[in-house]
Amino acid sequence: MIRLKIFYTLFILLVTNCFVMAQDDNHVCSTTFPTLEWENEFQKLISDFVGNQSNREVSAMAYTIPVVFHIIHSGEAVGTYPNITHEQIMSQIDVLNQDFGGYAHNVADYPANAFVHWAANQALPDANKDNNGRVKIANFNIQFCLATKDALGHSLAEPGIDRINYHTKGWPDPTNFSTQMTFKNYLDNIVKPNSIWDVKKYLNVWITDKSTLLMNGGVSSVPPMSTLPGIPNTATDSTDGIWCYTKSIGSYALFPFGQYFSSNIDGRTLTHEVGHYLGLRHIWGDANCGNDFCGDTPPASAQNGGMPVYPHKAGSCSVPSNHPDGEMFMNFMDYTMGPGKYMFTTDQMIRAQTAMANSPFRNQLGNHDLCSAVSNLDEQKQTTTLFIYPNPASGDVYVNLSGQNLKRIDIYNQTGSFIQSFYTPLFSLEDLQQGFYFVIIHTDKAMSSYKIIKE
Numbered sequence: 461m462i463r464l465k466i467f468y469t470l471f472i473l474l475v476t477n478c479f480v481m482a483q484d485d486n487h488v489c490s491t492t493f494p495t496l497e498w499e500n501e502f503q504k505l506i507s508d509f510v511g512n513q514s515n516r517e518v519s520a521m522a523y524t525i526p527v528v529f530h531i532i533h534s535g536e537a538v539g540t541y542p543n544i545t546h547e548q549i550m551s552q553i554d555v556l557n558q559d560f561g562g563y564a565h566n567v568a569d570y571p572a573n574a575f576v577h578w579a580a581n582q583a584l585p586d587a588n589k590d591n592n593g594r595v596k597i598a599n600f601n602i603q604f605c606l607a608t609k610d611a612l613g614h615s616l617a618e619p620g621i622d623r624i625n626y627h628t629k630g631w632p633d634p635t636n637f638s639t640q641m642t643f644k645n646y647l648d649n650i651v652k653p654n655s656i657w658d659v660k661k662y663l664n665v666w667i668t669d670k671s672t673l674l675m676n677g678g679v680s681s682v683p684p685m686s687t688l689p690g691i692p693n694t695a696t697d698s699t700d701g702i703w704c705y706t707k708s709i710g711s712y713a714l715f716p717f718g719q720y721f722s723s724n725i726d727g728r729t730l731t732h733e734v735g736h737y738l739g740l741r742h743i744w745g746d747a748n749c750g751n752d753f754c755g756d757t758p759p760a761s762a763q764n765g766g767m768p769v770y771p772h773k774a775g776s777c778s779v780p781s782n783h784p785d786g787e788m789f790m791n792f793m794d795y796t797m798g799p800g801k802y803m804f805t806t807d808q809m810i811r812a813q814t815a816m817a818n819s820p821f822r823n824q825l826g827n828h829d830l831c832s833a834v835s836n837l838d839e840q841k842q843t844t845t846l847f848i849y850p851n852p853a854s855g856d857v858y859v860n861l862s863g864q865n866l867k868r869i870d871i872y873n874q875t876g877s878f879i880q881s882f883y884t885p886l887f888s889l890e891d892l893q894q895g896f897y898f899v900i901i902h903t904d905k906a907m908s909s910y911k912i913i914k915e
């Protein structure tokens with residue numbers, strides 16, 4: 461693990477100037493926060509949901525949400541920005557499943573004493589605490605899969621991907637819109653209504669390039685409530701879904717050859733937006749020490765950025781006091797840089813489960829046969845048990861697939877150039893020069909990347 465970390469550090473230093481760094485490293489989310497009327501309605505549903513469960517030991521229903529990524533481009537070849545590869549999309553799905561499953565890749569960064577005072581002072585129920593008395597990192601039991609069929613039931617050439625050339629559609633260039641309002645109008649009036657798939661069956665994610673003047677990285681709908689059709693800010697069946705800046709999609713760690721930008725190289729922009737899509741609010745409640753309606757997240761004075769160190773801003777809010785634990789900057793619903801975030805809480809899970817059970821645009825998302833390989837947590841976790849050996853190697857290399865079905869193994873050199881593909885778990889490095897290479901293993905469940913040294 462340490463070797464891997466050192467390697468990544470070196471690799472990031474090596475390639476940073478090539479394709480990771482960019483000027484536009486701000487992530488601002490432009491999701492409109494819900495009205496009080498919406499929240500009141502939602503609170504009634506939450507009470508009904510929790511009321512059926514003793515001691516808030518909520519048994520989270522298992523859902524798998526089919527996702528379609530509408531990749532908006534202007535005719536570039538697949539793999540040329542912004543027409544990003546299937547692999548980059550797959551790495552994003554892996555990130556969502558890790559983050560919403562409670563096993564984010566950097567979850568070990570959670571401090572041993574994190575929010576124990578807060579949990580004790582608030583007398584949080586056991587369901588909201590872990591064995592160390594910390595605020596518990598929640599498993600939402602909500603997973604995501606790439607849709608294998610389109611809205612008409614036809615199989616997709618690339619699961620989960622709908623590539624759209626905006627020239628062919630007669631749409632304007634997305635980079636023409638430099639304000640939040642004009643860009644929102646462009647999305648809501650042109651892009652979404654003319655490309656959206658049934659919002660009751662799919663999570664629609666549109667990804668586009670954007671103006672360098674536009675500081676937004678993502679925006680999401682909040683789940684509509686059934687009994688209040690007229691309340692403002694709710695989505696319609698021609699606009700519901702999420703937009704993200706193309707360079708925020710995917711995981712650099714899982715797929716280093718994608719197109720990323722510096723502060724969001726691990727797919728957390730979409731994790732954040734899917735949080736809104738499932739009814740979560742910003743951790744600071746969009747106000748100074750505002751309310752996010754989750755009892756297990758300490759109040760926060762404002763959004764956090766960068767990479768804070770725990771405890772951060774202890775005592776920044778006094779009613780109730782967040783002293784001495786400070787703010788939960790590592791929560792996905794903050795603005796901290798992607799690598800600094802790794803958790804949702806139990807009360808956030810309850811909001812998402814309530815939305816999935818009740819919102820008319822969410823409550824059928826788990827009922828489908830739109831993904832062939834429906835993933836579940838155990839299967840996802842198996843991806844960590846894949847390994848390759850020997851390493852270093854001079855000739856044959858074997859991949860232990862841990863019961864997964866191999867689709868393809870791709871070899872890249874250290875500058876990111878594709879070398880060749882293999883289709884069996886036994887392959888040879890014999891023809892390669894000495895040095896290090898990347899091995900990207902695609903299975904029916906996930907994609908994993910490894911470094912290998914050719915002796």
Ligand SMILES: [Zn+2]
Pocket residue numbers: 489490491732733736742
């Ligand atoms: Zn947000």
